[in-house]
Amino acid sequence: MSEHLLILYKMQMHYNQISCVLQGNGDNRRMEMDILAHKILLETLPPKGISGRYTLNAEQRLALVARLKVAVVHKTEVEFSLKPAQWKNIYILSGGVKAHLQQTCSVTLEPINEKVAEEFSCYCGTQKDLEELEKKGLITDADEHPEEIIEGAIDVADVAFQYLALGMDMFPRKEGVSLTELLNTLGIVQQDNEADPPKKQPLAGLATLLDNKA
Secondary structure, three states, X not given: OOHHHHHHHHHHHXXXXXXXXXXXXXXXXXXXXXXXXXXXXXXXXXXXXXXXXXXXXXXXXXXXXXXHOOOEEXXXXXEEEEEEOOOOOOEEEEEEEEEEEEEEOOOOOOEEEEEEEEEEEEEEEOHHHHHHHHHOOOOOHHHHOOEEOEOOEEEHHHHHHHXXXXXXXXXXXXXXXXXXXXXXXXXXXXXXXXXXXXXXXXXXXXXXXXXXXX
């Protein structure tokens, strides 16, 4: 494994927040998904589509805490629009999610409040229909992030919270805590040692640059 890949691996293993969207199994995971779910049955979708807005209740916020691996989830709102696309059996889901979260500083372990606001937009369809459109070059996985329709329904919440997780600060730092301190905590930047001078680390220059801009 190269040195750069090793660094990324250590960072992911130490603070595994983004990947929590893809992790989890068993009864607890299914319970979280059921509580958070906001599914729209396509057989009930009006010809021109539907739009809406909702706010998570206390039980849903608690489930979102477990999903995102954060300390607290405060007020969270989801706004969405779902309508048929120009292709048969394909739909466009768009909207936004806003959340007030409390995370933990990666260095000092003190609580940090964070506001996250993310917009989302994607095509939805069965795996077969989506693959057909990709083959024709009409949509791409990289650009449109297509979502699969499961059991005739589209889960607005699942899409919204994927984008919410990606918009969170992966390595939250309390104000005044430098990136160098964070990298030290992750074991990426070697501490000064009189007997053994520190080796130059791949991200050390980046840490200094970002600290100077702060």
